[in-house]
Amino acid sequence: MNEFRPIRGDVAPARLEPEALARGFSDIHPPLKVHEALVESDRCYFCYDAPCMQACPTSIDIPLFIREIQAGNPIGAAKTILSANILGGMCARVCPTETLCEEVCVRETAEGKPVKIGLLQRFATDRLIERGDHPFERAASTGKTVAVVGAGPAGLSCAHRLAMLGHDVTLFDARPKAGGLNEYGIAAYKATNGFAQAEVDFVLSIGGITVETGKALGRDIHLEDLRADYDAVFLGLGLSGVNALGADGEASGGSHDAVAWIADLRQTRDLSDLPVGRRVVVVGGGMTAVDAAVQAKALGAEEVTLVYRRGREAMNASRYEQEIAQTRGVHIRCNLTPKRILAENGHVSGIELERTRSRDGRLELTGETVTIEADQVFKAIGQTFLPDGMTREGADIAMEKGRIRVDAERRTSLGGVWAGGDCIADGSDLTVVAVEDGKIAATSIHEALSARPGLLARIGEAATDAAQTASAWVR
Incomplete structure (x- = not known):
C-alpha cells in the first residue's frame, strides 16, 4: 500500500542495503534479560505511597510488580500491570516514562538514575503475552x-x-x-x-x-x-484530521502528511520499497515529528532537518526523544516557521522559513528568512478531531x-x-x-x-x- 511513490526530485527507494535498514529499524530498547531484570528490580526502594505509581495515568502498582519480578514471578508481575492497564505491553514501549513514572522515581531524585520501570514492565508483560494464555476470566453474560x-x-x-x-x-x-x-x-x-x-x-x-x-x-x-x-x-x-501548514506551495509533490506517511511505513512489508528523499525537512515539534524525522534518516535520507517555530524548551517531544533524533543524525532547528514551500516542475525543491522570537510569551516574526533545500517536506503540526457521523435528529x-x-x-x-x-x-x-x-x-x-x-x-x-x-x- 505504498502511497508515496516518487514523481520528481531526488526521491527514491532502496537507498540503503538490507542490513543497514534492519539496523535502523531494530528495537530501540532491547528487552532485559532475566539477570538484568533481577538486578534492576533490586534497585527499587518499594516506596510507600510511591510517587511513580501516582505519576502513572493508569495507577499501576509499580512497587508491587517490581517486587514480584525480584521474587522471580514475572507472570504475577504482568497480571498486576495488566489489571490496571491491559495495553501495558505497548505502554512499556511507547510511554514517555522519562516524564511520568521514572521522572519522579526516588532513585532519579537521589542519583539522577531512575529505576528502569518501562523496561521492567516490558520484561513482565512480554513473558505473559508470549505464553499465550489470558490472565483474566470473563464474567457470566449480562445479556447487555x-x-x-x-x-x-x-x-x-x-x-x-x-x-x-x-x-x-x-x-x-x-x-x-x-x-x-x-x-x-x-x-x-x-x-x-x-x-x-x-x-x-x-x-x-x-x-x-x-x-x-x-x-x-x-x-x-x-x-x-x-x-x-x-x-x-x-x-x-x-x-x-491533520493541520495544514498554511504555506504557499503546500500541495507540491513531495509535500506529505507525516501521520499518513508513518502509517504507510508501518504497513510496508519491505522497507526498501518505500521512497525517501535525499534531503528531508520535517515541520513540527512533537512525537510525530521526531518519529518521522528519525525514520526518514533510517530509510537512507542523507540530510534530515526538523524545524520548529518556538524554542527547544517548548517542544512537545520530550528531551529524551529530542536526544534520540539528534543521536540518529537529525538536525533540530528552532525558532523557524514555514513561509513557503519551493517547487521546481511541481515537486518540492526546498522550504523557505521565517525566523521567530518570543517576546512576553508571544511568538513574533522577525522578517528574516532562511531557505533549506529539500526533496521531501513532512508536516507534523498536530491533528484535529473531525466529528463526522455524530448527529441524531439534528x-x-x-x-x-x-x-x-x-x-x-x-x-x-x-x-x-x-x-x-x-x-x-x-x-x-x-x-x-x-x-x-x-x-x-x-x-x-x-x-x-x-x-x-x-x-x-x-x-x-x-x-x-x-x-x-x-x-x-x-x-
Whole structure:
C-alpha cells in the first residue's frame, strides 16, 4: 500500500542495503534479560505511597510488580500491570516514562538514575503475552450489548473491560486492522516484530468481543442506529484530521502528511520499497515529528532537518526523544516557521522559513528568512478531531475546544454514549491516558447497565441538561 511513490526530485527507494535498514529499524530498547531484570528490580526502594505509581495515568502498582519480578514471578508481575492497564505491553514501549513514572522515581531524585520501570514492565508483560494464555476470566453474560467505535487504545481498553464484566461488545474501526495509533502511528523501531497486532490478539482473547473493521462512523455505521441497536455506545475515535501548514506551495509533490506517511511505513512489508528523499525537512515539534524525522534518516535520507517555530524548551517531544533524533543524525532547528514551500516542475525543491522570537510569551516574526533545500517536506503540526457521523435528529454531541465534551466518567451529552481518548476535550495524545479513559468509561457503562431500567435514559438527560447549562453560561 505504498502511497508515496516518487514523481520528481531526488526521491527514491532502496537507498540503503538490507542490513543497514534492519539496523535502523531494530528495537530501540532491547528487552532485559532475566539477570538484568533481577538486578534492576533490586534497585527499587518499594516506596510507600510511591510517587511513580501516582505519576502513572493508569495507577499501576509499580512497587508491587517490581517486587514480584525480584521474587522471580514475572507472570504475577504482568497480571498486576495488566489489571490496571491491559495495553501495558505497548505502554512499556511507547510511554514517555522519562516524564511520568521514572521522572519522579526516588532513585532519579537521589542519583539522577531512575529505576528502569518501562523496561521492567516490558520484561513482565512480554513473558505473559508470549505464553499465550489470558490472565483474566470473563464474567457470566449480562445479556447487555455495547458498541465501541474505534479500535485504538481507548476502544480496546474499554472493550476488554466490558467483556471481562460479561457484556457483549462489537468493536468497529474504519481501518483494515484494529490497533489504532499503536498499529498505524507508532514509530516502527518502537514496536517491532508485529507486537501491536500480537497485543490486539491478546486483548481480544478474553472473548465476548466481535471486531468489524472497515466500518467508518458516518459512512458505514451511524450513531443514531448504534444508540437504537445497543444498550450503550463508546466513542474512541481518535484524531483523523491533520493541520495544514498554511504555506504557499503546500500541495507540491513531495509535500506529505507525516501521520499518513508513518502509517504507510508501518504497513510496508519491505522497507526498501518505500521512497525517501535525499534531503528531508520535517515541520513540527512533537512525537510525530521526531518519529518521522528519525525514520526518514533510517530509510537512507542523507540530510534530515526538523524545524520548529518556538524554542527547544517548548517542544512537545520530550528531551529524551529530542536526544534520540539528534543521536540518529537529525538536525533540530528552532525558532523557524514555514513561509513557503519551493517547487521546481511541481515537486518540492526546498522550504523557505521565517525566523521567530518570543517576546512576553508571544511568538513574533522577525522578517528574516532562511531557505533549506529539500526533496521531501513532512508536516507534523498536530491533528484535529473531525466529528463526522455524530448527529441524531439534528442535535450534535456537545463539544468543547473542538472535541467531545465528557464528564469525569467519560459520559457525553447524549444518553447512553460515552467517549475517551484523543477525541475528548481533555485528551492528551498519550496511549496510556487513552487506556485509562477506556477503563473509566467501561466502569461507568457497567454501572449504568447494571442499574434499574430507565436510569440510563435519565443519566443521558441529566448530562444533556448539564451541557446546555454550561453552554449557556459560556455564552
